[in-house]
Amino acid sequence: xxxxxxxxxxxxxxxxxxxxxxxxxxxxxxxxxxxxxxxxxxxxxxxxxxxxxxxxxxxxxxxxxxxxxxxxxxxxxxxxxxxxxxxxxxxxxxxxxxxxxxxxxxxxxxxxxxxxxxxxxxxxxxxxxxxxxxxxxxxxxxxxxxxxxxxxxxxxxxxxxxxxxxxxxxxxxxxxxxxxxxxxxxxxxxxxxxxxxxxxxxxxxxxxxxxxxxxxxxxxxxx
Amino acid sequence: xxxxxxxxxxxxxxxxxxxxxxxxxxxxxxxxxxxxxxxxxxxxxxxxxxxxxxxxxxxxxxxxxxxxxxxxxxxxxxxxxxxxxxxxxxxxxxxxxxxxxxxxxxxxxxxxxxxxxxxxxxxxxxxxxxxxxxxxxxxxxxxxxxxxxxxxxxxxxxxxxxxxxxxxxxxxxxxxxxxxxxxxxxxxxxxxxxxxxxxxxxxxxxxxxxxxxxxxxxxxxxxxxxxxxxxxxxxxxxxxxxxxxxxxxxxxxxxxxx
Ligand SMILES: Nc1ncnc2c1ncn2[C@@H]1O[C@H](COP(=O)(O)OP(=O)(O)OP(=O)(O)O)[C@@H](O)[C@H]1O
Ligand SMILES: Nc1ncnc2c1ncn2[C@@H]1O[C@H](COP(=O)(O)OP(=O)(O)OP(=O)(O)O)[C@@H](O)[C@H]1O
Ligand SMILES: [Mg+2]
Ligand SMILES: [Mg+2]
Numbered sequence: 001x002x003x004x005x006x007x008x009x010x011x012x013x014x015x016x017x018x019x020x021x022x023x024x025x026x027x028x029x030x031x032x033x034x035x036x037x038x039x040x041x042x043x044x045x046x047x048x049x050x051x052x053x054x055x056x057x058x059x060x061x062x063x064x065x066x067x068x069x070x071x072x073x074x075x076x077x078x079x080x081x082x083x084x085x086x087x088x089x090x091x092x093x094x095x096x097x098x099x100x101x102x103x104x105x106x107x108x109x110x111x112x113x114x115x116x117x118x119x120x121x122x123x124x125x126x127x128x129x130x131x132x133x134x135x136x137x138x139x140x141x142x143x144x145x146x147x148x149x150x151x152x153x154x155x156x157x158x159x160x161x162x163x164x165x166x167x168x169x170x171x172x173x174x175x176x177x178x179x180x181x182x183x184x185x186x187x188x189x190x191x192x193x194x195x196x197x198x199x200x201x202x203x204x205x206x207x208x209x210x211x212x213x214x215x216x217x218x219x220x221x222x223x
Numbered sequence: 224x225x226x227x228x229x230x231x232x233x234x235x236x237x238x239x240x241x242x243x244x245x246x247x248x249x250x251x252x253x254x255x256x257x258x259x260x261x262x263x264x265x266x267x268x269x270x271x272x273x274x275x276x277x278x279x280x281x282x283x284x285x286x287x288x289x290x291x292x293x294x295x296x297x298x299x300x301x302x303x304x305x306x307x308x309x310x311x312x313x314x315x316x317x318x319x320x321x322x323x324x325x326x327x328x329x330x331x332x333x334x335x336x337x338x339x340x341x342x343x344x345x346x347x348x349x350x351x352x353x354x355x356x357x358x359x360x361x362x363x364x365x366x367x368x369x370x371x372x373x374x375x376x377x378x379x380x381x382x383x384x385x386x387x388x389x390x391x392x393x394x395x396x397x398x399x400x401x402x403x404x405x406x407x408x409x410x411x412x413x414x415x416x417x418x419x420x421x422x423x424x425x426x427x428x429x430x431x432x433x434x435x436x437x438x439x440x441x442x443x444x445x446x447x448x449x450x451x452x453x454x455x456x457x458x459x460x461x462x463x464x465x466x467x468x469x470x471x472x473x474x475x476x477x478x479x480x481x
Contacts, residue, residue, distance in 0.1 A: 014469035015476060056458060058465040081444050081458040082253060102418075102440065103411035 001195035002054070002164050003030045007063035007077070009046075009053055022219045023049045027063065029214045033163070036186065036196040038206050041216035047199045048097070050216060051166050053077075054197060055094045056084040067091060067164060094166045095157035099149040101142045107152050108137040115159040126155040129185075131178055146173040158185055165189060167198035171205050183208045227289075229254050229395055229427050234284035235274055243451040244270040245281065250446065250453075254394065255425040259432060259442035259459065261474070267451040268431040269399055275429060276316060276397045277306045288313075291394070311341045315388035319400035321380040324387065325372050331358060332368035335386050342391055357386040361416060378409035382416065389420060396421075396428045402437060414440055435478055439463055447471045 007027035013019045023046040031037045039047040052058040054065060060077040067076055069091045076087060088094075093114075102110065111127060112119035127137055130151040136144065141152050150173045157165065167186075171179045179202070186209045190196060200206035228251045235248040244267045252258050260268045273279040275286055277298045286298045290313065298306070310316065318324050325334050335354040344350050355365045361382035363375075372380055381401065388396060401417060402410040418441055421428060432438055438445050439459055446456040447470065455468040466472045 011465075012467075014472050052464070057460050059457070059461055059467070081461075082256070084458055084461075085443055102415075104415040 001031055001033050001068050002197070003064075003066045004028060004054070005064050005066075007050070007053065007065065008061045009049055009058060010061055024053070024216075025219055027214075027216075031164075031195040031197055031212070033193040033195050034190050035212060036190055036198060036210045037212040037214055038210035039197065039199050039214050039216055040206075042218060045216040045218045047216045048168055051094075051168050051197060051199060054166055055088070055092060057094075091162055092164045092166065093157050093160050093162035095153055095168065095170050097168045097172065099141060099153040099156075101140065101149070103142070104140055106138045107132065107141045107144070110141065110152060111155045111159055114156045115161075119159070122159055123155065126159055127152070130155055130181060147175065147178065150174060151178060154182060154185070158189065161192075161194075163194060165194050165196045165198075167196065167200075169199055169201060171200070171202055179205060227254075228252060229256075230275065230286065230288055230429075232275060232284065232286040235271070235281045235286065236283040237270060237274060237279065237281045237451075243267075245274065245284075246451040248284070248448075248451075248453055250275065250429075252395070252427055252429060254427050256444065257421060257428045257430055257442045259430045259438035259445045260448060261432060261435060261438050261445060262448035263433065263474070266448040268433075268448055270451075271448070272397050272399055272429060272431050276310075276314065277301070288395075311338070312391055313394050315391070315393035315396040317384055317388050317396060317398040317401050319403045321372075321377075321384035324384050325380065327372050330369050330371060331363065331375070331383055334372065334383060335390050338387055338391050353390060354386075357390050358383075360389075360420070361386045362412070376409075378405050378413060381405065381413055385413075385417065385420070389424070389426070392424065394427060396426055398428055398430045400432055401430070402432070402434070417441060435463060435474065447474065 005028050007024055009024040010020055010022040027050060029037060039050060041047055049058060053060050056076055063077060065076040066073050069087050074083065074087065076084065107127065108120060108123050111123035115122060124137055128134065132148060132151055141149050154170055171182050174182065183205055186196065230252040232248065232250045235245050237245040248271060260271060262268055274281050280299050288296045288298055290296060332351060332354040335357050336350040339350050339353060355368055358368060359365055363379060363382055372383060375383060402413050405413065414437060430441055442459045445459045445462045446453050449470045455462055455471045462471060463475055466475050
């Protein structure tokens with residue numbers, strides 16, 4: 001489903017006298033349908049950077065990110081912005097660590113926007129499954145608690161049924177009951193053939209869902 | 224011209240005296256896509272919009288528009304009446320100052336209906352019904368239809384301008400700082416409205432803004448301009464979260480939570 005070869009990523013900070021931070025080098029990994037790969041490594045190693053690169057949110061410096069998109073294999077690292085938009089619509093879903101709230105847009109619409117078809121009914125069902133009570137569905141999530149916002153974010157990520165799902169700390173701000181629901185949703189997605197790459201600090205979650213691990217090691221020579 | 228684009232420009236260059244307002248600018252816009260143009264004051268954003276929409280002619284370079292039948296038009300070589308027709312039908316222009324676009328001596332309903340009449344609609348009842356429906360879509364009470372715009376607030380004027388622009392279902396809208404000069408709370412409402420309309424109607428737009436949060440909310444792609452040049456362009460969230468050019472990094476670091 002997703003295959004990464006020779007991926008490298010550095011940041012050049014022009015406002016800091018051109019300081020160059022190398023974060024990723026020689027990343028090779030592969031996830032097939034129905035598998036879940038966990039990215040592990042110390043804080044600051046580059047796990048989120050790698051996940052964002054797989055979504056095209058960070059641009060890769062070199063290497064390939066090949067993904068099955070419809071009937072084609074597309075290199076996301078070299079794809080035009082319009083192709084990336086299409087890949088995000090149809091192939092790759094992403095759950096960021098924090099919800100980015102849009103002023104005035106209700107929780108149910110934030111979720112429904114990420115899908116097609118009979119969207120509002122499915123959005124409501126998904127929100128309810130994640131214990132967001134119906135009375136909150138029509139409200140913009142700006143005033144929601146951290147855990148509620150994260151669950152709206154999860155609903156938004158899962159509703160599309162994308163063949164590839166990227167998860168950055170999906171259970172970080174959740175209590176045990178909601179965490180178990182998310183584990184169940186991840187397992188169901190895998191059973192349905194979704195390929196998942198995730199960052200799970202919670203080792204119980206990781207052990208419950210991950211089949212594979214990729215170690216993201218900090219690069220020492222930050223020159 | 225790129226395959227299947229709605230609008231394409233290559234090598235647009237325009238100087239005002241010694242001021243380089245546009246230097247070798249390329250741009251492409253596809254149907255249904257929102258392209259944001261950002262940059263500091265004086266970087267050439269409005270000039271680019273005016274050149275792309277044929278309101279100004281460049282010193283060099285060319286811009287093409289593809290009409291619904293697939294025929295290409297060189298925007299700066301078109302006869303003036305043909306360009307005017309485009310502006311009345313396929314295109315819309317939303318100005319930062321709504322007074323530039325609205326007729327202040329004509330009622331709100333008249334302002335919206337006028338665009339339909341200019342396009343050839345004649346049936347008074349239909350025109351009035353369409354005007355009322357559009358006022359409602361931009362959240363202006365239907366009972367204000369016979370009021371003059373000068374009785375409207377700044378935010379309402381801007382929404383009225385949007386109704387007037389969109390009533391003819393343009394395929395392409397040029398917007399110059401549509402939320403500039405409005406209160407933050409009014410801005411949020413207007414942005415939400417524009418976002419909904421653009422998505423629902425599948426309108427393509429070139430959106431000039433100095434507000435990166437507006438660009439993030441509305442645009443698929445973004446172009447960053449500095450002193451008349453495009454210094455960086457790409458997917459909106461890529462450019463804002465992983466800016467490459469020194470000037471983009473400066474812009475992004477200057478605002479909170481863009
Ligand atoms: N947009 C950016 N611009 C500059 N540097 C960045 C950017 N994003 C990440 N970095 C840097 O890349 C390095 C890796 O960060 P990243 O967020 O990927 O780590 P992480 O492994 O996810 O850590 P954590 O477990 O704490 O979330 C850090 O040094 C960080 O400062
Ligand atoms: N008609 C004109 N005559 C002379 N100079 C002009 C004219 N129009 C624009 N300029 C100059 O061209 C440059 C670009 O102006 P432009 O209006 O495109 O900037 P902008 O990016 O839209 O700025 P702002 O964010 O302040 O609206 C500026 O230096 C401006 O002074
Ligand atoms: Mg991280
Ligand atoms: Mg301007």
